[in-house]
Amino acid sequence: MGVLESLTYAYPELLIAIGAMTLLIVGVFLGDKAAPRISAAAVAILAGAIALVIFGPEASGVSLFDRAFRIDAFSSFAKAVIFAAAAFAIMMSDRFLAGEKLGRFEYPVLILLAAFGMALMVSATDLIALYMGLETQSLALYILAAFNRDSRRSTEAGLKYFVLGALASGLLLYGASLIYGFTGSTSFEEIARIAAASENNTGLVIGLVFLICGLAFKISAAPFHMWTPDVYEGAPTPVTAFFAAAPKFAAMALILRTLATSFTGDMVEEWRPVIALIAVFSMAVGAFSAIAQTNIKRLMAYSSIGHMGYALIGLSAGTAEGARAVLVYMAIYVIMTIGTFACILMMRRRGGMTENISDLSGLLKTNTPLAIVLTALMFSLAGVPPMAGFFGKYFVFLAAVDEGMIWLAVVGVVASAISAFYYLRIVWFIWFEEPAPAFERDAGPALGVAAWGSAILMFPVLTVFMGPFLQMAGRAAASLF
Numbered sequence: 001m002g003v004l005e006s007l008t009y010a011y012p013e014l015l016i017a018i019g020a021m022t023l024l025i026v027g028v029f030l031g032d033k034a035a036p037r038i039s040a041a042a043v044a045i046l047a048g049a050i051a052l053v054i055f056g057p058e059a060s061g062v063s064l065f066d067r068a069f070r071i072d073a074f075s076s077f078a079k080a081v082i083f084a085a086a087a088f089a090i091m092m093s094d095r096f097l098a099g100e101k102l103g104r105f106e107y108p109v110l111i112l113l114a115a116f117g118m119a120l121m122v123s124a125t126d127l128i129a130l131y132m133g134l135e136t137q138s139l140a141l142y143i144l145a146a147f148n149r150d151s152r153r154s155t156e157a158g159l160k161y162f163v164l165g166a167l168a169s170g171l172l173l174y175g176a177s178l179i180y181g182f183t184g185s186t187s188f189e190e191i192a193r194i195a196a197a198s199e200n201n202t203g204l205v206i207g208l209v210f211l212i213c214g215l216a217f218k219i220s221a222a223p224f225h226m227w228t229p230d231v232y233e234g235a236p237t238p239v240t241a242f243f244a245a246a247p248k249f250a251a252m253a254l255i256l257r258t259l260a261t262s263f264t265g266d267m268v269e270e271w272r273p274v275i276a277l278i279a280v281f282s283m284a285v286g287a288f289s290a291i292a293q294t295n296i297k298r299l300m301a302y303s304s305i306g307h308m309g310y311a312l313i314g315l316s317a318g319t320a321e322g323a324r325a326v327l328v329y330m331a332i333y334v335i336m337t338i339g340t341f342a343c344i345l346m347m348r349r350r351g352g353m354t355e356n357i358s359d360l361s362g363l364l365k366t367n368t369p370l371a372i373v374l375t376a377l378m379f380s381l382a383g384v385p386p387m388a389g390f391f392g393k394y395f396v397f398l399a400a401v402d403e404g405m406i407w408l409a410v411v412g413v414v415a416s417a418i419s420a421f422y423y424l425r426i427v428w429f430i431w432f433e434e435p436a437p438a439f440e441r442d443a444g445p446a447l448g449v450a451a452w453g454s455a456i457l458m459f460p461v462l463t464v465f466m467g468p469f470l471q472m473a474g475r476a477a478a479s480l481f
Helices: 003-030 032-055 073-091 094-099 106-123 127-145 152-183 188-197 202-218 228-234 237-262 265-292 296-316 320-345 368-382 388-402 406-432 445-457 466-478
Strands: 062-064 069-071
Touching (some): 003 032, 003 062, 003 073, 032 094, 032 106, 069 073, 073 106, 073 445, 073 466, 106 237, 127 152, 152 188, 152 202, 152 228, 188 237, 188 265, 202 237, 228 237, 237 296, 265 406, 296 388, 368 388, 368 406, 368 445, 388 406
Antiparallel strands (some): 062 069
């Protein structure tokens, strides 16, 4: 395939990269007064990238740049979710950034660059390409975490994220170098071929463990979760919403492709116990640590750790059905998270933003629509039927049971029951406590669309998207195996 022909399959990435550079130059000349227009242009660029992914040249396993990247149903599914989450992160931020006097043109540009890195991640089929995409995303996220330079909490969050991210990158690179040393290749296909032909893969397994540790940091899976609560609390709330959604999905998709493509066959039994152990740790940390939280952003941090554990249950199955379950679960998680943070961004009074769970007391009486939306999202996060969150957990548990990992599914059910306590505690505050001072009503249309849209999608029986969505996830998972 010629270079020009190859580039036709990379149009979404090219659009985002060129668009980000163009908006950066425009912002330099026009200044921060152009921030709203640059944000609108960034959303338009992401919408165009989604259209190119969906309606662009059909690719059923096209390899680009000497097999460094692969364009298939899996990467297309992941990119559509990532770009949509990035677009909502920009739209949800305008009112907040203007109110906090943080309306700078760099914000949407950084979101675009992070989305570009994620697009590279989910298409990577080479260790070097994997690292390039991961660091492109991470460098933008480090800056976003410390975006509020005048806030001690924000700068502390950025510094912690950077230092621990550098440690994770070191672990990942060490693992990648061991894998290269024992196989002589950085290509996923070659690694899989050599691993299948070798009788002793001890060194390769050690490299894989280090690689998994580095990637586990990116999804904030325990015990590599240390950065998550402080970064979620310290970063500006729209940035936290972005952190909790798109990067998590991209990193999970990267882990899924790496393990499903490079370490298949007999190697599955080598990494399955590691993934299962990380899943158990993550579910335990998420279930117990969130109970004591009074800040809703910190609670969502521990909630995300727990949800990564549930997704890893599906991954540990090591099958196409397990991969489908992971994609379904993560897509539902992204929708739930965006909707929840849209509600958190509506927690504003004249004195500024509020983040305490107690501030939601009596919300049903002071802001009934917001109370209903947040209640629906909390029920879905808890996995209460018939919400979408329940079906997400059902699919990952079923994938584990089908592979004989009944104990892991049981641990997941127990952790889910424990975690339901802190979600339902929020519902209790909303419905049964004495009303706290009311929030401001003028939240803007973007937050309303994100919140109500997410809440409606939590009722699969009310939408026509569930069937096609499951079919797309199935095709995406099948393209890996």
